[in-house]
Amino acid sequence: MAKWTPRHEAPEPLEGPIVATITGGTILWFALFLVQVPFYGWFDDRDLTWWVWTCLAGGGLGLIGIWYVRGRDAAIRRARAAEDGGPPAREPDPSSPAS
Numbered sequence: 001m002a003k004w005t006p007r008h009e010a011p012e013p014l015e016g017p018i019v020a021t022i023t024g025g026t027i028l029w030f031a032l033f034l035v036q037v038p039f040y041g042w043f044d045d046r047d048l049t050w051w052v053w054t055c056l057a058g059g060g061l062g063l064i065g066i067w068y069v070r071g072r073d074a075a076i077r078r079a080r081a082a083e084d085g086g087p088p089a090r091e092p093d094p095s096s097p098a099s
């Protein structure tokens with residue numbers, strides 16, 4: 001087993017606009033699906049309908065991905081707030097009556 005032991009530490013995960021990236025990819029998959037639907041007969045004649053259904057599956061999985069990364073970002077924010085000593089104080093709402 002020694003030859004499979006990593007010789008260096010794993011790199012830190014990349015951070016960036018993850019929600020925007022997943023949302024853009026999901027929109028792209030749905031757009032590709034909608035572009036291919038009018039040509040379904042052409043795909044069917046050539047036994048390539050899997051292209052159409054792959055785009056639909058990519059869009060559906062992208063919706064799950066959006067839900068997942070939004071929850072992940074919220075959990076990261078909560079963890080950072082807990083490390084900093086709690087959630088930031090909210091400013092009072094100016095439209096509410098004074099107590």
